[in-house]
Amino acid sequence: MGEFELTLSSLIVVVLGGLGVYLLLPRGTNSSDRAARIVGSLLATISLVLIASNFGDVLPNKTNELTFYLLAAVSIISAVLMIASHNPVISALWFALVLLSNSGLYLLQGAEFLSAATIIIYAGAIIVTFLFVIMLAQPNGAAPYDLHSREPLLSCTAGVILAWTLLGTLHYACTEESKPLSQRHAGASMAALPSPALVAKSLEAQPESIIRADKGHVDNLGRTLFLEHYVAVEVVGMLLLVAVVGAVLIVNRDPAKLTAA
């Protein structure tokens, strides 16, 4: 397939998805909205299937592959429903589903610690968001600003352009990379990727004490985090402290004093 056809086909797929999301975004309460939502979900599903058809069957294990497709589909569909739902509480629930399937994807990639950490940290975040929604929610049903999106067409256009550049580049790079070297387009390969020899050399160059093959995943991750990146850990800890102090300061300002000044 030529360069142009590749670009055009990915553009068509992404535009289909963007149109679907545009139709799904909330625009008023009238019942004619229902038809738009059905058409939108159809279009988004078609686009998702077309994108998934570009995925190669890549995993050595068939069960792993099925799990990947399932988790990815759940993640993306929940994300669409999250930005399309009329009620912030429902949005938070869909976001929880996105997080669950994402932690499944981490697990599938062998990142056990991150999978657990995502669930633990974001469970708290979701509960706090729930509290906020309940605390600040409108007592009489959905608020008008939840039923009307702001410039849905423009934002979907921005999303389509972003997704097209990202997915098109990915797809193009992947097809070019899988070709033998002689057939590659000049400059089209993932030039930034280091050669295998270089990677092996850099792995050898790492101090023996940091990565140890006889230790487990969490052990090695902790070693990398606290031996190689200890300054960054300190900085992030400081940042968290400053953020919490700032949050307390922002909330405790007296609004009456602010308007008087």
Added chain:
Amino acid sequence: MGNLPLLNNYLSVGAILFTLGLIGFLSRRNLIVMFLCAELMLQGVSLTLVGFSTFHGSWGGQVFTIFSLALAGAEAAVALALIVVLFRRNETLDISLWQDLREADQPPVLDEFEADQLEPETVYPELTRSGVLPGQGGLPPHHNHRTIDEAIEEQRHEPVEVPHA
């Protein structure tokens, strides 16, 4: 070096999640939903980082994801504090009411719906009408050939004369 098509799959999912978060952030007007959409974008980036980490067989991507989790925590604290302050001042979560914060020379972006929202209609409580109209000399109601509703309509159209004290 890992499996290139596998990396492509994870990067695609991450890119789609990021794009959906962007669309939601730009188009939704509820502050809390916008906050959730920002978190969704972070999730897409985290997935990408973990994908690269697995592909290169290095721990850097996962360490970076741990940092992004911490940053998400800091961001959540400040964002929720701001949401509370904004809600206190306006009693609404609508972001478009805060367009006063735009640059001084920018025109306001108001669609029809937003213009309606800016000046909420004052709704007074509806009371049950009963008794004798004021200014009728205390006549019993059957002497009055107007119904009470008609009298109220008339009074509404006539200018009210306020006697000087």
